[in-house]
Amino acid sequence: MRRFSRWYGAGPLHLLTMLGCFGLAGYAAAELLPNNPIGIAVWFAGAVIGHDLLLVPLYTLADRSVSGVFRHRPPSLPTVGWINYLRVPVALSGLLLLIWFPLIFRLPARFSAATTLPLSPYLWHWLGVTGALFLLSAAALALRLGADRRAARRAPESGHRDPGPPAGSPRRAEG
Amino acid sequence: MKPRVKSLISSPPGPARRSFWRSPVRGPWLTSVLGLALLASIPVMFVTGLLSYAAYNPDLSPVNDQTPGKGWLGFYLFSWPTHPIWLYRLNQGVHVTLGLTLVPILLFKLWSVLPKLFEWPPLHSAAHALERLSLFLLVGGAVFEFATGILNIQTWYKFPGSFYPLHLYGAWVFTAGFVVHVALKLPVMIRALRSRGFVKELRTNLAATRPEPPDAGYLAPVAPAEPTISRRGVLAFAGAGSLLVAALSVGQSVGGPLRWTALLAPHGQDVASPDDFQVNQTAASVGIRASETGAAWRLTLGTEAGASTAPVTLDRAGLLRMEQHTASLPIACVEGWSTDNQAWAGVRLRDLARLAGVTRPSSVLVKSLEHGGAFSQVVLSAGQIMDPDALLALRVNGADLTPDHGYPARVIVPASPGVHCTKWVASLEFRG
Numbered sequence: 001m002r003r004f005s006r007w008y009g010a011g012p013l014h015l016l017t018m019l020g021c022f023g024l025a026g027y028a029a030a031e032l033l034p035n036n037p038i039g040i041a042v043w044f045a046g047a048v049i050g051h052d053l054l055l056v057p058l059y060t061l062a063d064r065s066v067s068g069v070f071r072h073r074p075p076s077l078p079t080v081g082w083i084n085y086l087r088v089p090v091a092l093s094g095l096l097l098l099i100w101f102p103l104i105f106r107l108p109a110r111f112s113a114a115t116t117l118p119l120s121p122y123l124w125h126w127l128g129v130t131g132a133l134f135l136l137s138a139a140a141l142a143l144r145l146g147a148d149r150r151a152a153r154r155a156p157e158s159g160h161r162d163p164g165p166p167a168g169s170p171r172r173a174e175g
Numbered sequence: 176m177k178p179r180v181k182s183l184i185s186s187p188p189g190p191a192r193r194s195f196w197r198s199p200v201r202g203p204w205l206t207s208v209l210g211l212a213l214l215a216s217i218p219v220m221f222v223t224g225l226l227s228y229a230a231y232n233p234d235l236s237p238v239n240d241q242t243p244g245k246g247w248l249g250f251y252l253f254s255w256p257t258h259p260i261w262l263y264r265l266n267q268g269v270h271v272t273l274g275l276t277l278v279p280i281l282l283f284k285l286w287s288v289l290p291k292l293f294e295w296p297p298l299h300s301a302a303h304a305l306e307r308l309s310l311f312l313l314v315g316g317a318v319f320e321f322a323t324g325i326l327n328i329q330t331w332y333k334f335p336g337s338f339y340p341l342h343l344y345g346a347w348v349f350t351a352g353f354v355v356h357v358a359l360k361l362p363v364m365i366r367a368l369r370s371r372g373f374v375k376e377l378r379t380n381l382a383a384t385r386p387e388p389p390d391a392g393y394l395a396p397v398a399p400a401e402p403t404i405s406r407r408g409v410l411a412f413a414g415a416g417s418l419l420v421a422a423l424s425v426g427q428s429v430g431g432p433l434r435w436t437a438l439l440a441p442h443g444q445d446v447a448s449p450d451d452f453q454v455n456q457t458a459a460s461v462g463i464r465a466s467e468t469g470a471a472w473r474l475t476l477g478t479e480a481g482a483s484t485a486p487v488t489l490d491r492a493g494l495l496r497m498e499q500h501t502a503s504l505p506i507a508c509v510e511g512w513s514t515d516n517q518a519w520a521g522v523r524l525r526d527l528a529r530l531a532g533v534t535r536p537s538s539v540l541v542k543s544l545e546h547g548g549a550f551s552q553v554v555l556s557a558g559q560i561m562d563p564d565a566l567l568a569l570r571v572n573g574a575d576l577t578p579d580h581g582y583p584a585r586v587i588v589p590a591s592p593g594v595h596c597t598k599w600v601a602s603l604e605f606r607g
Contacts, residue, residue, distance in 0.1 A: 009300020014359070018305040021355035025312050028347035031244040032340065039335025047318030048311060051285060052292055067403070081381045083403050088412060095279055095416050096423070100439045102331035111330050114460040115453070116579065117444045125438040129423065 059094070063087065085141040089133035096126055186295035193393065196290040199402040200409050202387025202395035203367035204376070208410060209284040210364055216277055217353060223270035224346055227509060230255045230263050230592050235538060236554035239595075241339035248347055257562040260516075260589040264507035267592075268428030271511025274324055275424050279416030281317060283409065291393045309355050316349025328510040329441055330455075337549075363392060381405045427512040430505075442512030450572055452506065452514040455593070458578040461545045463599050465578075468544070472583050474567075475602035476531040487531055491583045494569055497522045497530075502564035508593040519587045521568035524560045524603075533605040536560050540606075541586055544599040553595050555588060560605075564589045567600060 005011055033040055067083055102108055103122040111119055186192050233240035234252045256262065298304045323345060327338045334341055371387075384406060386399040404412070426437030437443025442453050458468075474494065476487040501520045507513035528536040537557050545551035559565055565588045569576065576582040581598025588596055 009302035017355050017358050021309050021351045025348045025351035028344045032344035036335045044315035048315045102329040108331040
């Protein structure tokens with residue numbers, strides 16, 4: 001048994017679980033694949049690659065670029081956390097686009113003929129919701145800055161604010 | 176030779192080095208909270224998905240089965256009930272709305288574990304290799320299922336085949352990866368959840384946020400950057416995404432005065448006339464011609480091939496002279512949208528069975544005037560025929576059916592998927 005574990009890298013129960021998993025997945029795949037093996041393999045692999053090696057690097061890069069560009073901004077911005085007032089509306093708007101881009105870009109050709117509903121409103125709905133998200137975020141930031149300023153006036157000596165990192169220190173947060 | 180071997184073993188620069196991953200909020204606790212949310216929700220997706228398949232009664236007849244090769248995967252199938260009348264409406268509303276709501280949680284969860292994709296060495300044992308292969312099924316399957324579902328409800332059929340087999344068999348591949356992942360990670364998740372108090376984390380603001388200590392699971396950073404968001408902030412971020420998506424889509428399933436709130440959902444718009452309600456196939460879109468539904472239209476009532484009784488034919492006036500019943504029933508689509516209850520009026524299916532000479536029908540084959548198409552014919556079960564609310568409807572909400580709602584006659588069966596409530600009915604073939 002010990003020899004097995006050393007060779008395999010885990011206990012026999014692990015191997016059994018794995019075999020069960022691949023047995024079930026293989027059984028389903030045997031029905032799934034024959035219709036269009038290449039198309040489906042491309043979709044499965046494309047799902048993983050598209051998310052892990054495309055979507056995540058892209059949004060991480062965007063996030064870091066914005067952090068970099070705004071690193072030396074007016075001192076009135078809170079030292080830390082301000083980026084979330086930009087990050088959240090952008091990400092939520094992007095999330096809605098990711099889910100609903102076929103409707104927003106009017107891609108389903110037969111939609112209107114089949115449902116009697118027009119495709120035209122979705123782009124405006126998305127833009128409107130995006131605008132509302134940015135407005136809400138701006139209002140929240142304004143409230144936060146106001147509260148910070150009032151707190152600063154009340155206690156000018158005690159230092160209300162987290163000092164944050166020194167100017168030269170790296171701030172490469174991806175999330 | 177020795178230095179060369181060493182250089183092969185040590186990780187190359189870039190994402191394979193742990194120091195590359197600097198987010199100070201990544202860590203086993205955060206991953207586990209997101210994982211717990213998925214662990215609670217994915218089984219609901221699984222069960223509502225299986226129920227939706229059962230609602231098509233695929234075992235009743237090959238006509239109903241979009242996935243005849245299912246084999247053992249249909250082990251649980253049962254005859255779909257007709258009550259409560261909102262059963263399918265609720266099931267699909269939950270399946271679709273919950274699925275949409277889980278998208279941000281899934282994205283955050285995948286983000287939180289991304290360093291593991293690049294762990295070094297990539298494979299350190301046979302067990303590890305198998306585990307990584309199962310993760311390919313898990314992640315590939317998850318994105319595949321979400322993508323096919325989300326594209327299907329928008330009727331943008333760009334996936335590599337017919338939706339039903341892709342989504343059903345894909346679900347089983349995903350489930351295989353999911354079950355094995357839960358089995359392997361549940362102890363790790365419980366340990367991580369216990370490592371920090373949930374309420375205490377919710378009280379920890381950005382200034383007080385410290386990274387989780389580096390863990391054996393490759394998640395927490397060894398060289399963390401300064402935090403720009405707290406862990407409670409990340410959870411609020413993901414939760415806000417879920418709430419937003421749900422708020423902008425649930426109205427298409429709730430209906431009534433709330434439908435307009437589904438600003439980003441395929442059936443969030445009210446139809447042009449206030450007395451009217453949603454459809455997903457107009458008469459024109461499936462090629463129904465006015466000449467087929469006019470005065471020349473006849474309903475053929477038959478029995479199984481070879482039976483002694485000759486088929487009965489009825490025109491619309493003849494159907495209207497029969498005993499009329501009213502049933503208040505919704506239309507609920509597999510795509511998740513549904514309508515409020517509509518007042519349908521017409522002839523009971525069981526009365527038509529008796530007229531055809533079958534007092535104890537076991538099933539009925541309903542054929543539409545549609546030319547081809549996966550749902551131009553359907554088989555209903557004995558329970559569905561005998562339900563007093565199961566009608567061949569001629570009128571709805573006090574008026575004749577409109578062409579888009581199935582004029583001259585359509586089937587309406589309580590708790591049945593919309594596509595099984597056949598429109599533009601041409602014949603009913605009862606089996607004893």
